[in-house]
Amino acid sequence: MGPPGGGKTSLAEAIATELAVPLLTVRYEGLIGSFLGETASRMDTLFSAVRTRPCVLFFDEFDAVAKERGDTHETGEIKRVVSSLLLQIDKLPSHVIVVAATNHSELLDRAVWRRMQIRMELPHPTRSGKMEWLAAWSSRRGVNFGLSVRTIAERLQSVSYAELEEFARDVHRRSILDGVDSDISAITQKLLGQWQKRAGSDDS
Template sequence: MARSDLLLAIVRSGAQGDELAFRRAAEALIAEEEGKRHGVLASQLAEALTAKRPISNIASIARNEAVAGLLYERVPERRLTSLVLTASVRQSVGELLEEHHRRDLLRSYGVEPRHRVMLVGPPGGGKTSLAEAFATELAVPLLTVRYEGLIGSYLGETASRMEQLFETVRMRPCVLFFDEFDTVAKERGDTHETGEIKRVVSSLLLQVDRLPSHVVVIAATNHPELLDRAVWRRMQLRLALPQPTRAAKVEWLSSWAERNKVSLGLSPRTISDRLGDVSFAELEEFALDVQRRQILNGPEPDSNQVAQRVLEHWSHRVDTEAS
């Protein structure tokens, strides 16, 4: 049985002729049925909501194939506990998750949980990992926008594809992830940008505004200075993920070794100091390198020797990149 508050919202908005409120309530109802694994009912409701004219099977198949080229979908696995976050970021993330886990209480007061998040930080700082952890904790799929499929070369093509993308995701609970968000949300006041880009940004902002709260939009960028100012106003939660400190790297290495039951051969402090200025993504690459070499060296590898050898390779790699 559907929740009474959603049914009441549907009837009330329909009676008042408020199409946007009606669609949001109907989409929330569809998302709830999806969450209960009532797939047949959810599909019937979605078809009823979007049925404006008959669509042939050929057209339907073509539309689904087009949408598949706009999104990369996967089941998230990374947990929030596996991430090393600052105290303020962890608190903010916890509060946002609580809002979604207790959304029924919020909605009983006519309030929706926040669902638009901006992540800012250098490459490899954990933005993508945090987006995946959000999806894991909410038990929803992670949908990553594929810019190579979204951005077209013809006038109006990108905005049209963007509308199609948002129309597809709005009726299912998910985390919609825009990596390198500045690709499609650049400052419209930039005189070097074309009118097409400005139209794309305007369309993007309109579509984000229309999304229901069961679609959590997470945007990530390494270049916040390039984003349109109106983008910042849309984002209800803005989190900074800085380059990891020495203490954060030590904590990450210790946590990774414990979770994966792998001896790194050297203390996390020693490894952190030897690696120098690296990101969390690079730390994970290093740890996986050590694990691979230990597996290939037989059942009883010399962990210290393996770690020293991998560190030597990494030292050469860092020197090469820096030169």
Template sequence: MPRADLIVNLVKAGNEGDLKLFRSTVEAMAAEERAKRHHQLADKLIAGLNATTTRPRPIELMRGVDSGHGGLLFEIEPRRSYDSLILDTELRTSLIEVAEEQHRRDLLRSYGLEPRHRILLSGPPGNGKTSIAEAIATELMVPLFVVRYEAVIGSFLGETSGRLKRLFDYVRTRECVLFFDEFDTLGKERGDTHETGEIKRVVSSLLLQIDALPSHVVVVTATNHAELLDRAVWRRFQIRLTVPPPSLMQKEEWFSQFQVRIGLALGITPKALAKKLDIASFSELEQFCEDIYRRYVLTLPNAELKVIVVERLRQWQHRATAN
């Protein structure tokens, strides 16, 4: 049975003729039923909602690997959690609050409030924006849908806007995290004189679709070039977070965790290693550690981890100097 607050909203929408409230309430009911695996009931609710309009054709979803059918969304199974990420205090606190608001949205709604569900992540590449989206999905125990730009962006007038509408029609009836990587690809500044009128219309359509999403759909967008985003994009997002490169302390913590993960001492203290290695992203830290462990495995049973670490460190320092 639907929650009491949804039933009250449904009655209120009927009495006041509020079609927007009616639609969002039915969509929330469908999302909850789908989360309970009551797919048949969820489909009937959405079918009834769209009975007087043209039924959108089903969106094709690709799961796990690219099946080559041109789906608009790519679904991946989230594996990372908040605890697995090395985050500064402010960033971690904001993400914990997002999860708490979603988990306790019934309480918020009883006071006429909705949980925040639109998040904009900005910062240099390789520092965990995609991992954060995955961790949010893990914490909320919902699917993670990644938008495939090569399938969404069309070459003909109106094609992209139509595909965006199909995409949003699909996700709005599901509890999920919807992730736009490289969001500046779609959310470009409309005042840019080099952009066509079609791009400007796409941005306008995109912003309207994001505004209309119910709060059980958590939208996470990521950009490496915040300066390219349309000014109106910033206003749409209730939570705007900068994801910075790793600090010295975070590098040290990374190497400490790496030692625990492989069950071996590196032979050089994490603090000393963090100071010696000039790396500007978490992705490079991961590559460096994988480089060490790969060489260790390949030289077993005579592997000397400290020797390998010193050698890899020398190579990476030389690489940084060459660049």
């Protein structure tokens, strides 16, 4: 659980990679139907398929199908879907790992929480977290930002890890386009200014 861009999907991918099993991501547009009982039927088909092999079954935006059943604003169909989901999870073999991600953990049904053996919160990145990420990315890609990672982390105060990666890729891309004589420090400075202006515009 945590805000957008905090690494929830990346964590699911890392778990599947470390276990050397497929990552199967649930697409809600193919799961949720408009007719009575249609969603539960599709869910049964989904879980029947994933039981046959070791895998990581990943539900992003999990609150879309696991909302609190006590919510008086929800329809009876949604409540039946949640009940069906819980039964399906209980019947999964041990070689299937369910990873669920949400930006709104307060919306999840309490019974869903009891099925989750490990709960993790991925908050907004701290300054030290951003510095560590930038240093690792720079080392892995062989890209020198021309400025210290501390300076970049301090100037990009309110970005997520996903936005931090977007910034780093942008610096790398601009340096390639400018050729061998590119001034990487000037590129980084210019992009930092653009990102800070964008952040100021978003805050307003």
